[in-house]
Amino acid sequence: xxxxxxxxxxxxxxxxxxxxxxxxxxxxxxxxxxxxxxxxxxxxxxxxxxxxxxxxxxxxxxxxxxxxxxxxxxxxxxxxxxxxxxxxxxxxxxxxxxxxxxxxxxxxxxxxxxxxxxxxxxxxxxxxxxxxxxxxxxxxxxxxxxxxxxxxxxxxxxxxxxxxxxxxxxxxxxxxxxxxxxxxxxxxxxxxxxxxxxxxxxxxxxxxxxxxxxxxxxxxxxxxxxxxxxxxxxxxxxxxxxxxxxxxxxxxxxxxxxxxxxxxxxxxxx
Amino acid sequence: xxxxxxxxxxxxxxxxxxxxxxxxxxxxxxxxxxxxxxxxxxxxxxxxxxxxxxxxxxxxxxxxxxxxxxxxxxxxxxxxxxxxxxxxxxxxxxxxxxxxxxxxxxxxxxxxxxxxxxxxxxxxxxxxxxxxxxxxxxxxxxxxxxxxxxxxxxxxxxxxxxxxxxxxxxxxxxxxxxxxxxxxxxxxxxxxxxxxxxxxxxxxxxxxxxxxxxxxxxxxxxxxxxxxxxxxxxxxxxxxxxxxxxxxxxxxxxxxxxxxxxxxxxxxxxxxxxxxxxxxxxxxx
Amino acid sequence: xxxxxxxxxxxxxxxxxxxxxxxxxxxxxxxxxxxxxxxxxxxxxxxxxxxxxxxxxxxxxxxxxxxxxxxxxxxxxxxxxxxxxxxxxxxxxxxxxxxxxxxxxxxxxxxxxxxxxxxxxxxxxxxxxxxxxxxxxxxxxxxxxxxxxxxxxxxxxxxxxxxxxxxxxxxxxxxxxxxxxxxxxxxxxxxxxxxxxxxxxxxxxxxxxxxxxxxxxxxxxxxxxxxxxxxxxxxxxxxxxxxxxxxxxxxxxxx
Numbered sequence: 001x002x003x004x005x006x007x008x009x010x011x012x013x014x015x016x017x018x019x020x021x022x023x024x025x026x027x028x029x030x031x032x033x034x035x036x037x038x039x040x041x042x043x044x045x046x047x048x049x050x051x052x053x054x055x056x057x058x059x060x061x062x063x064x065x066x067x068x069x070x071x072x073x074x075x076x077x078x079x080x081x082x083x084x085x086x087x088x089x090x091x092x093x094x095x096x097x098x099x100x101x102x103x104x105x106x107x108x109x110x111x112x113x114x115x116x117x118x119x120x121x122x123x124x125x126x127x128x129x130x131x132x133x134x135x136x137x138x139x140x141x142x143x144x145x146x147x148x149x150x151x152x153x154x155x156x157x158x159x160x161x162x163x164x165x166x167x168x169x170x171x172x173x174x175x176x177x178x179x180x181x182x183x184x185x186x187x188x189x190x191x192x193x194x195x196x197x198x199x200x201x202x203x204x205x206x207x208x209x210x211x212x213x214x215x216x217x218x219x220x221x222x223x224x225x226x227x228x229x230x231x232x233x234x235x236x237x238x239x240x241x242x243x244x245x246x247x248x249x250x251x252x253x254x255x256x257x258x259x260x261x262x263x264x265x266x267x268x269x270x
Numbered sequence: 271x272x273x274x275x276x277x278x279x280x281x282x283x284x285x286x287x288x289x290x291x292x293x294x295x296x297x298x299x300x301x302x303x304x305x306x307x308x309x310x311x312x313x314x315x316x317x318x319x320x321x322x323x324x325x326x327x328x329x330x331x332x333x334x335x336x337x338x339x340x341x342x343x344x345x346x347x348x349x350x351x352x353x354x355x356x357x358x359x360x361x362x363x364x365x366x367x368x369x370x371x372x373x374x375x376x377x378x379x380x381x382x383x384x385x386x387x388x389x390x391x392x393x394x395x396x397x398x399x400x401x402x403x404x405x406x407x408x409x410x411x412x413x414x415x416x417x418x419x420x421x422x423x424x425x426x427x428x429x430x431x432x433x434x435x436x437x438x439x440x441x442x443x444x445x446x447x448x449x450x451x452x453x454x455x456x457x458x459x460x461x462x463x464x465x466x467x468x469x470x471x472x473x474x475x476x477x478x479x480x481x482x483x484x485x486x487x488x489x490x491x492x493x494x495x496x497x498x499x500x501x502x503x504x505x506x507x508x509x510x511x512x513x514x515x516x517x518x519x520x521x522x523x524x525x526x527x528x529x530x531x532x533x534x535x536x537x538x539x540x541x542x543x544x545x546x547x548x549x550x551x552x553x554x555x
Numbered sequence: 556x557x558x559x560x561x562x563x564x565x566x567x568x569x570x571x572x573x574x575x576x577x578x579x580x581x582x583x584x585x586x587x588x589x590x591x592x593x594x595x596x597x598x599x600x601x602x603x604x605x606x607x608x609x610x611x612x613x614x615x616x617x618x619x620x621x622x623x624x625x626x627x628x629x630x631x632x633x634x635x636x637x638x639x640x641x642x643x644x645x646x647x648x649x650x651x652x653x654x655x656x657x658x659x660x661x662x663x664x665x666x667x668x669x670x671x672x673x674x675x676x677x678x679x680x681x682x683x684x685x686x687x688x689x690x691x692x693x694x695x696x697x698x699x700x701x702x703x704x705x706x707x708x709x710x711x712x713x714x715x716x717x718x719x720x721x722x723x724x725x726x727x728x729x730x731x732x733x734x735x736x737x738x739x740x741x742x743x744x745x746x747x748x749x750x751x752x753x754x755x756x757x758x759x760x761x762x763x764x765x766x767x768x769x770x771x772x773x774x775x776x777x778x779x780x781x782x783x784x785x786x787x788x789x790x791x792x793x794x795x796x797x798x799x800x801x802x803x804x805x806x807x808x809x810x
Contacts, residue, residue, distance in 0.1 A: 014731060025738055029745070036749045062741050070734035077730065197635075200733060201577070201628070208620050209584045323648045325809050349650035359641035363571045375564050376556055376649050400571070401640070416645060 002093060006101030013078050015071050016109065022067025023113030026060040027120035034124050041128070048129040049171060052121050053231040060117055061175075061228040062207065068110065068183055069203035075102050076190040076199070095263045099191060103256070106183050111176055118172040122164065171232040174241070178248050182224040184255035192262060222247050224255075276301040276336050276424060276456045277322065283330035284317050284480075291317040293480040294331070299458055299473070302450050306471025307460035310513060314480035315460040316356050319426050322458075323353050335424065349377075352422035354430055358413035362402030366393055366412050369401055370419055379420045387419040392441065406433040414442065421453045428460050439466075446470050464509040476509065478516045556651060561659040568636055569663070577628055578671040581621040585675075586682040589613045593686035593694065603772035609686060609694045610679070610701070611768050617675060618708050618760040620740050622668070626716050627736035629667050630723040633660055638727070643808050657804035661720050661797060668716060672709040676702060704767055711759035714789045717796035718756050724800040727807045753785040756792050 010016060030052050034041060044051050079085040088098065186203055193199040210226040218240065221230055227248065235244055277299040284292040292314040299305045307315050320326040322333060324344045332339060335347050360369045370384045388394045391411040396404070401412060410433050417425055430446070431439045447470050449457055461467050467474055468488055476484040476491075484491060488505070495501065495508035589612060596609040603611070637643035646656060679701065683694040719736050726732040743758035747765060752758050769776035 014728065018731070018734060022734075022738065029742065032742075033745055036745070059741050059745065063738055066734065066737050066741070070730050070737075074730045196730065197632070200730070204624055204628070204737065205580060205584065208581070208616070208624060212588065212616060325644065325647055327809065345650045345652060348648060351648070353648045355644060355648065357641055359643070359645040361568055361636060361642045362640045363636070364568065368567065368570065372564050372567060373645070373649060375560060376646075376651055378556060 002097040003101045003104060005093075006098065006105060009078065009084075010075075010105070013074055015074055015105075018071050018074070019067060019109035019113060022063055022070075023116040026063035026067075026113065027116045029060050029063070030056040030117075030120055030124050034128050038128050047233070048125045049121060049167060050231075050233040052124055053171070053233060057175075057231045058229055061179075062211065064110070064113060064117075064179060065182060065207050065225060065228055066204075067113065068106070068179070068186055069200065069207065071106065071109070072102075072183070072186040072190040073196050073200045073203065075106075075187070076193075077196040080194050080196070096260050099187065099259050099263070100256075102187055103184060106187060107180065110179055110183060114172045114176045114179075117175075118168045122168055125164070174232040174235070174245075175228070177245055178230060179228045181248050181251035181255060182228055184252050184259075185224045188255050188259050188262070191259065218243070222251070224251065274300055277333065277458065279318075279322075279331065279333040281331035282318065282321060282328055282333055284314075284321060284326065285329050291480050292321070292328075295477075295480070295482055296485075297333075297475060297482070298485065299456060301456055302454065303472040304446065304450060304457045304459060304470055306467030306474045307458060307477065308462070308464060308467045308474055308509065309460075309477035310462055313462075313477040315477055316428050317480075318477070319353075319355060319428050319458070319460065322426060323351065323355065324348065325355065350422055351424045351426055352417035352419065353426040354413045354417040355426075355428045358409040360401045360409065360412055360416070363400065365398050365400055366404065366408075366415075367397040369412060370415055373416050373419055377420050383420050387415040390418055390445065391415045407435060407438055410434055411438075411442075421455065423455050425449065425455055425457045425459075427457065429462070430459060431461070431466065443470055464506045468505060476512065478513050481516075483512055483516055556655075558655060558659065561651065561655055562662050565659045565663045566666070568642070569633075572632060572636065574629065574632060574667065575670070577632070578625060578667060579674055581617070581625055582671065582674045582678045585616045585621055586613060586678045590682045590685050590689065593690050596686070596694070597690060597692065599772075601772045601775055605690075605692060606683075606694045606696050607771040609683060610696055611764065611771070613679060613682070614675075614705070614708065614764055615761075618764040619744060622671070622708070622712050622760050623715060623719075623740040623743075623757055624737060625671055626664070626668060626712065626719050627733055627740070629664055630716075630719045630736065631729050631733045633664060634723045634732070635729050638729075643805060647805050647808060653804050654801045657724070657801045658797070661717070661800070664716055664720060665713060668709055668712055672705055676705050679705075707763050708760045711763045714756040714759060714793040714796070717793045717800075721796040721800040724803050753781070753788045754792075756789065759789065 033056055034052075041051055041055060076085075079088070089095065189202055190199045193202075206225045210223060211229070213220050213223070213226050215221060215230065215234075221227060222244075230244075232241075235241055275298045277297065279295050279297045282292060282295040282297070283290065295314075295318060297318075307318070309315050317326065321328050321340075322335065324340050324347065327341070336350055338347050340347060361372070364372070367384060367388065370387055374381070374384050385394070388397050391414045393408065393411050393415060396408060401409065404412060410430065414427070414430055417427060427446070431442050434442060443466065446457055446459060449455055459467075459470060471488070473487055474484070474491055475482055484494060486494070491505060491508070495505070495512075500508040500511045589609065592612075593609060596605045596612065599605070599608045637646070647653070680695070683696070686694045722735055723732045726735065739757050743755060743761050746752045746755040746758040747762045752762055763780070765776040766778060766780055769778040
């Protein structure tokens, strides 16, 4: 019910097109990059997906986060702009339900964006890497043991397609899960700021200031706005997949809890 | 163009898609008069005023202001008009005084004009407060001050008494009433309240659904009401009855009425009869 | 009304907007970490002197995303000042030409970038001095080198500012114009490595800095500016963007 309401509020706000545009833009990054400099990548040895992620993910993650910032700000701006949220507060709906509804929509849209991006990777692999020797290496992600990628050694094309899809989904799922804490934090910031400029400003500053943090410490890597830059193969190599997923889930829940606390104390300040 | 009329519109029309906000409007505003523009909410008053200010482009028809026409003489027209449209327009981060100073600089007026305008609308004591922190009534007064600054020869005021308290309403009404004499200017003021317009205006134009139902003096409105069997002792009721009747008119009627109006316009060549007209004439019975 | 007076009016509208904070925040955010990381400038991965490395690394973030991001935010703030309380409606009903109004606002945007340029040079010298004390090795470069270099970065940002200004004029929703602006910043690192970099104004400052990088550390990047396709393209883009924004300025309010 709340979710349905939240979906209805999206009408004419341009939020869904914004997600779509962000997804298409970031999906275009590897394609443009490959089209412009294909030889410098295809000559690299190793697994194509790792090469693609290494060379493009920094930028794609940045676009994902920027899209996320804009849409979160917009979702709450439409609440605050004409005092809609005040009306919501005097109606018998749970404010936290509203937040969860927005979170759900955001998560779903982010998943869609990442699917688009993975599809673009698949396209790149098919177009630029299939002819080279690297094609057989698709399933040999460095550091991946046989249990992680059961398809290694299969040469039949149908199975290799399934294997490709599986490895892409796996990588995409990981990228999605490590993006979630940032999404929740951004929604929390947006819900706390009545003025859209403050939330947008905080978001943009966080993106650019935290982007330059080094990627070699586990603790630093767990800071929202910084985590999404990590790539699945890199974390896999460090054998930190499980702790990462655990930490990101914990952060996600923590920010949701923080929002529920904020909603309780909000009335004391306003 | 008739020299006694400072503003004239001919077949002025504005439509948004298939919605016609203003339809075939012919206004005649005399120099030095207060013209009350009357009509319910959404009748097209603001749209008309916006067209006169060049804030929105007419989809049909033309208008002349003091012999100049839009869009050719946009800047020249605006130089003569002080305006106040809908929601007050200002910069929230500036004080009332700073807001007026901006306008003063653009118009190239002397510094004293800011004080004068503040004094005129009674904002002097709040001049150092940020406009964002003004109450609704104060914002309204600031908007009025922005229109009055520099004593423009033409004033276009859109519901200037909205949001004011009764004392404020009285004050502003008296001010508007006195303007033509004090500053030798012409005022076009809109309202949705007949008693208000009656107190301020020399001439009245009644607008409903974008069409002009009546144009003339208050006396003419009374006569009109009498002759068409509407309650003439209470103009408010006459006005309401007029609007009500127009609302109940069947949908296909506008086309028919337009024809009749064009007939009327063709025989309205002499200036004497030009002052007195009922655009939706005799079929009211 | 004189253009200079109009520009003065536009500047006055920015009172209490805290725009100086927006200009200063990125400068400070970029330079404080570089003081703490100054040790890494002593042992660069490519052949470059420490003081040049400190300068280039510090301005790398500025020219890639901080200058564009500030321009985006300033653009939207300038537009929002007009739209928030319908100030633009009052301006349009005053006897000023909209083209002049639009140009005056664009001039203010450039002026804000200039202020940030001065701030960033000051921040560079402060942090270079602090780093020198910290590492016991001089990181200071001569002003005769630094000032023209930074001025070039900001001059290179003018076409980008024109494009952002056009986006801000055409797209009335503040979040969308900011979003498009910010998103367009990200791929500039891709573009400077392609042959068509000169068609992408968001990459100009970054390109200019990379050329500087190439001059002090061979093999990192080219060391010669390709003036020929670039200059005409930049002029054309700037003029076109400013012309479009002048034509469309206030169009949404005059519908």
